[in-house]
Amino acid sequence: MGHPTSQGGRHRALTVGAALLSGVMLLSACSGGGGSEQRGEDEESRPSEESTPAARAYPGVPDAISQQRLSWDPCEAPTVAQGGGEAPGELDDGTPWQCATLTVPLDYDEPDGETIGIALIRAASTAEGDARQGSLIYNFGGPGGSGVFTLPLLGEQYEALREGYDLVSFDPRGVGESAGVRCLDGEETDRQEQENGALPRTEEEAAQYAELSAEYVAACEANSGEVLPHLTTTNTARDMDLMRHVLGDSRLHYFGISYGTELGGVYANLFPEQVGRAVLDAVVDPTADFVDGSLGQVRGFQLALENFMADCADQYGEDCPTGRGGAEGSALLADFLAEVAEEPLETGGDRVLTEQLAVLGIVAALYDQETWEYLTVGLMEALEGDGELLLLFADAYNERDEEGRYSNQRDAQAAITCADTTGQRDPESVEENRSAFEEASPVFGPYLLWSLAGCEGWPTDGEREKPEVSAEGASEMLLIGTTGDPATPYEGAERMQRELGDGVGVLITFDGEGHGAYGKDACIDDAVEEYLLSGMVPQNGLVCG
Structure with a gap:
């Protein structure tokens, strides 16, 4: 692959789920806390349609930045870097989606630069x-x-929260149209995916894998080297606080999902007194270094796979492509992937389904229980030699469009992860951890194992081994863990609660499947909405589902 994975969920799972459901159904049919700061009276109590009132001075940045006015205009169509598609238009009640640009320092140590x-x-x-x-x-x-791409796609899901808030999202630095990182173009990415399609099994294959990874890193440095040192989660948290200030809020009200929970924890550590009402859903484990976090994710996906296989066996009996599930099903899939490594599957197009793309397609389908039935169909077809449906899943995960263009999410993920963490730089760690990863899952272990060297040769050093999230003095933050979450296993929510400090994290549980809980269960939705809209903190330990 040539780029690292993230411990917090490796893509916009909610967005991909929506794209998969529409795209897969089409293909299947063809193939069988605190409030805002008071800003005045009447029209000044909410932002105008044209601009946000200028903020007061903000410590450490020039007045031209701290007192900037945001000009809100009708949104244009998302760019390819953001995810592409049509302009978001309006919500059902006629409320328009509006876009603006916030100016921030590239380097907070040189705010005048x-x-x-x-x-x-x-x-x-x-x-x-x-x-x-x-x-x-x-x-x-x-x-x-890209939040600019994702929020309108999911706007209906969050409609109830507009009763109290302007819904705001953004492209974090390095993402989409916020100084977005670019490495290889679509044609070059496809070439690497096809050439590097099988996991290395020999020294010669490992050398080729390393060569293509070095090519990828060199392209990132050549095209985006100036911004790479500044794409840390810490700096994005600083951007969010400046955003809060310019928007006119005395505290930050926040909804973070997956990696967004890590960002929320880092923000709370840096600005505990500015934390308002904050929801962290699908919580990342802040105590895990990259090796432990990746191993935990292997186990999480294996658990989700076993749950999927049990469901498949119940529904299809002997026709289920993974047999009776369990160890038998995992062995069947591992054997299938080894065969694909030797002979990739035709897809009806110019590209073949490689071993890595097949694993990625399975991973993508496990993010949401609603896509399990399509995973069953995809595996049935793949076992008959047709890799088209699994490739569709992989392409949705990678945000590749029908014209062969990719959003910049994979490049941004690599850049942010490598800027954040001191890990992923030692090729020897692959062999050192091989047995643990393969024992955890014969399907996902070999794949995620290679992420451990994903930052080898990266032009900047990582900021830290683990995120710092202790937030003594912060308002109560609502944490949501899902027992069957494949990408952010449930234990991460428990550890985040502990690391935030006494009295800060309130943990509730969704006893169910999938990555993220809000929007899937009425009990969870009620708890979140009462907390955000009325300030009613749910009982710690509440279990829904």
């Missing part, structure tokens, strides 16, 4: 006067997901 623009999107609150509580800022994960 170069600046970059952070792309923003919002839908104004339906509340009037004092009922409006401020802005609710979203990060949907990755790292590398």
